[in-house]
Amino acid sequence: MEILAIDVGGTKVDMGIVKDGKLIARDRFLNSPSENIVNLISSYIKDKDIDGVGIGVAGQVDYETGTVIFGGNIGWENFPLGRLLQEELNVPVFVENDANIFALGVWKYELGSKPESVLGVTLGTGIGGGFVYEGDLLRSKRGATLEIGHMVIEAEGPACTCGSHGCLESLAGGWALEKWYSERTGEKLTGAQIHERARSGDKEAIFLYQRLGYYLGIACASLANILNPDIIVLGGSISATFPLWQDIYEAEIRRRAVPPVKDTPTVVSTLKEAALLGASALVEQALTR
Ligand SMILES: [Zn+2]
Missing domain, CATH: 3.30.420.40 (ATPase, nucleotide binding domain)
Known part of the structure; x- marks a missing residue:
């Protein structure tokens, strides 16, 4: 399974590809994520064949719809990130609060x-x-x-x-x-x-x-x-x-x-790349149940 894992912060977007639990690519984009996030993500995976997308966002998220209800440091309010990405990429997209992502990543990848x-x-x-x-x-x-x-x-x-x-x-x-x-x-x-x-x-x-x-x-x-x-x-x-x-x-x-x-x-935590691995764990969990 290949998953696009993303961590969105106030001043940067980290993206990586996780294949069978291993991070095989990782990039950081230092720009304000709010304006062009959908374009940025779709061009990143243009020629890649991925099974799903997991995204951690610093803020409150409706995990069912993938809407970022409030991300103060990013400037998002009721931003339908999950829906926009799903329409653009045509693969399952899961959006979640970044601290939740951290806890899930630690549970799975650090604590086995x-x-x-x-x-x-x-x-x-x-x-x-x-x-x-x-x-x-x-x-x-x-x-x-x-x-x-x-x-x-x-x-x-x-x-x-x-x-x-x-x-x-x-x-x-x-x-x-x-x-x-x-x-x-x-x-x-x-x-x-x-x-x-x-x-x-x-x-x-x-x-x-x-x-x-x-x-x-x-x-x-x-x-x-x-x-x-x-x-x-x-x-x-x-x-x-x-x-x-x-x-x-x-x-x-x-x-x-x-x-x-x-x-x-x-x-x-000693888990390196907890944010990206946690985002991947979220997708793995959703797609394998
Ligand atoms: Zn307070």
Whole structure:
């Protein structure tokens, strides 16, 4: 089976061909995806014979119709991506939220389809979640499940991009980390630069990562109490900073989780190309059932 796997972000589109579970081609297109996505995809597979298309999108997706209900960073609102592509390519097209795709890809390709349940947490500019139970994603055709970035952790906490206050993302998202660092030091740095500072001993940066770990620990303890996953797997750019806040995160899990859940392991994903492999897993699952 040959599958076209796609990951659509705010400033780039990654595409690859997955054949029998192996990524055999991969390309990145650095342009605003909103205007020409259908042309871009159809020209990419012009002479290729593919069985289906899987697409991960940062945003809320109606997985039944493939409509992107809201993709804030991409500028899409009620964009019928699945239908447009299916008409153009004449093969089955599946569109899904990118954190769901991550969780499914990890379950299948990193954990060998073994665990009964996996909670995937993507830590980037925003925070996303996906939950796989007995091989299936927990999802809603209304497009929003496991929107853990907007789970309220501090009722009167900082303003969030969603209009609420004290969401996990406003306390532990990449954008919040950059905002805090600049407010506390007067320096505007990227997440990667703040990480570098922390690794070279910058006390302010270290403190901010510990605060991030504290809030993520609170959030994941609540999520573990609700979902009781076999394992929590972290992904996204900020997951690379885990060693800076692992202790405080794990302490919060132990402190707040109910007894059967206290020992839920948390690991950082080592799966390369999780987004493309997850998109492929989505198609494989749909076409082989
Ligand atoms: Zn929010």
